[in-house]
Amino acid sequence: MSVSEQSPAGEIAAGYGFTGAALDLGALLWDGTVHPDARIRIPLPMLNRHGLVAGATGTGKTKTLQLIAEQLSANGVPVFLADIKGDVSGIAAPGQAGEKVRERAGQVGQEWAAKGFPCEFYALGGIGPGIPVRATVTSFGPVLLSKVLQLNRTQEQSLGLIFHYADSKGLELVDLKDLRAVVAFLVSDTGKAELKGIGGLSTVTAGVILRSITAFEQEGAGGFFGEPEFDTAEFLRTAPAPDGRGVVSVLELPAVQDKPQLFSTFLMWLLADLYGDLPEVGDLEKPKLVFFFDEAHLLFKGASKAFLESITQTVRLIRSKGVGVFFVTQTPKDVPSDVLAQLGNRVQHALRAFTPDDAKALKATVRTFPDSAYDLEEVLTGLGTGEAVVTVLSESGAPTPVAATRLRAPESLMGPIGAEALEAAVKGSSLYGRYAEAVDRESAYEKLTAEQRAAEAKAEEAAAPREERGEESRRESREEPSLAEKVVGSGVFSSLARSIGTQLGREITRSIFGTARRRR
Secondary structure, three states: OOOOOOOHHHHHHHOOOOOOOEEEEEEEEEOOEEEEEEEEEEEHHHHHHOEEEEOOOOOOHHHHHHHHHHHHHHOOOOEEEEEOOOOOHHHHOEOOOOHHHHHHHHHHOOOOOOOOOOEEEEEEOOOOOOEEEOEOHHHHOHHHHHHHOOOOHHHHHHHHHHHHHHHHOOOOOOOHHHHHHHHHHHOOHHHHHHHOOOOOOOHHHHHHHHHHHHHHHHOOOHHHEOEOOOOHHHHHOEOOOOOOOEOEEEEEOHHHOOOHHHHHHHHHHHHHHHHHHOOOOOOOOOOOEEEEEOOOHHHHOOOOHHHHHHHHHHHHHHHHHOEEEEEEEOOHHHOOHHHHOOOOEEEEOOOOOOOHHHHHHHHHHHHOOOOOOOOHHHHHHHOOOOEEEEEOEOOOOOEOOOEEEEEOOOOEOOOOOOHHHHHHHHHOOOOHHHHOOOEOOOOHHHHHHHHHHHHHHHHHHHOHHHHHHHHHHHHHHOOOOOHHHHHHOOOOOOOHHHHHHHOOOOOOOEOOOOOEOOOO
16 A cells, blocks of 8 residues: 555655665554555665664564665675574575465565575584684683673772783783683782782682682683684675675574673674774775674673773774674663664564563653654554564664564575584585684793793702702691682792793783784
8 A cells, every 4th residue: 555645654654765775674554554665774874873673572583683684795795693592594595485475575565585695604612503703811801801700890900900911011811721820920929029010919809710710611611712713804704706795694602592691792802803903984885794782681781880881982983993783682771871872773673561660661662762653652562573663864864753664574594594504504614624623822821831840940950958948838838728829839930920021022902892902
C-alpha cells in the first residue's frame, strides 16, 4: 500500500528518502499496515556515527546484525561480529528460500536472493573453532587486565604502577609468567628500591594480584595471552578483485561464553588496538570497518571509572578513524549515558513489560528517542519478531523521524554452518598458518632466568663460606613465605635491577585505554 505524502506515514517516509548509497533495513509500519514503497534505510557514510541494536531476548537482534553486515559487505565495507551463541557463522553460506522468507520478502518489497559472504572465523586463544586471537600482556594493558582479573580500584592502580615500571625499562610482558615475575621482583628487597621514585607496591596487594593471575590461569585463560599477537589490521580486508566485498570477521565465542568478563574485555582490546593504530581520515564515503559489540552490558557491568572514561573517549574519537561501532544489548539503559549520547543510529526491537522493572526500563527507553508520531510505549511492547523502531542520522547528520519497521530477511543462512564446513573454512584461510601455533619465544623471563643462573654459578664459587654462615638465619626468616616471596625465592630476580633496562630497548608508549601502541 502506498503512503500519502501529507499523511504522518508519508512524512516519516520522506525522512528516509536519501539520494546517496544506503543500507535497506525494511519497510515502514504504520497503523498495523506495512508500506513496501516506504523504505527505511541508513546512509552508508553515517555508519561510522555509531549505533545501538537493542531488544529483549528472541526479538531478532542477531538477524538484524546479519542483515546489516551482509549489506555492508556487499558495499565493500569490512565487518567485525562477535558470535556469542554460535549462530552467526551462517553468513558465510547462502540462505534457504523457505515459505517464511518468501512471505517476509513480499511484505517489504525485497527482491530476495540467496547469497553467502566472504568470512574469516576467529577464536580467543584458539579455544573453539577459529583462527587463534592472542594479545601480549604489554599490549593488553593494565586497565583492561584489571577488569579481567576483577581487581578493585587500589589493586588496579598498583597494576598500573607495575606496567609503568616495565614500560619505562622497555621490558615487554609477553605472557602472564612475565607479569608474575615482575610483580614478585618489585616487592623483593632488590626491587623495592626501583620503585622509590614512582611510589611503592605493598606485599599484600602484590599477593592479591599474583593470586588473581594464578586463578585466571587455572580457569584455562592463560592461552589468551602470548604470541603471535593478533594484528587487528586483518579486520580491514576486502575480498580479492574482482569480488571486492568486505570480509566479515566472525569471532566465535560459544566455547568461552562462561567467561563473559574475559570476552567482553577482549573485544574492547580489539577496538582500542584499532584506535591506536589507524590514522585520522575524517568523514569518508563509507566506513573502513563496522564493529558490532554484542552483549555490551557485560562490558559496562562493574566497570571502574577509568574504564568507563576510556570507553567513552575511544568511541568518541574512533569515528574520525573511519570505524563505526554498534553496541548490541537488551535495553539502552545497559549503556552509560555518555556512550549512548554518541550512538546516532538506533534499531530498537521489542521490549517486555512483565514486571515493574521492565515497565521502568520501557519508559526510560522511550525517553531516549526523538519526539514521535507513534505511541512508543505501545509500539515497543507490540512489535513482533523481526520488527523494530528505527531512527538514524540522515545524510546531513540530523536524526530521521522515528519509524516502526518490518525488517528485511537476511540473504545468507539464518543459523550456523556445519562443524566440518567451519573447520574447513578456518584451516583453508590464508591467515591460519600465521596464527595457528602459539610461540613461546625467549622473552624477559627467560633472559633473566639465564642471566641469574650464570650469576649464581659465579656467586657460589666466590661466596660459599659466607653462604654457609648465613644459611641458618635465612631458613629462619623464610619459615612462612608469602606467595610473592615464593616467586622471589626462585633466585631469578637478584640481578634484575642491573639488567632490566637493557632487555628490550626503548620505553613502551600507551594509548587511551592503557593499551600499548603496536610497533609494526
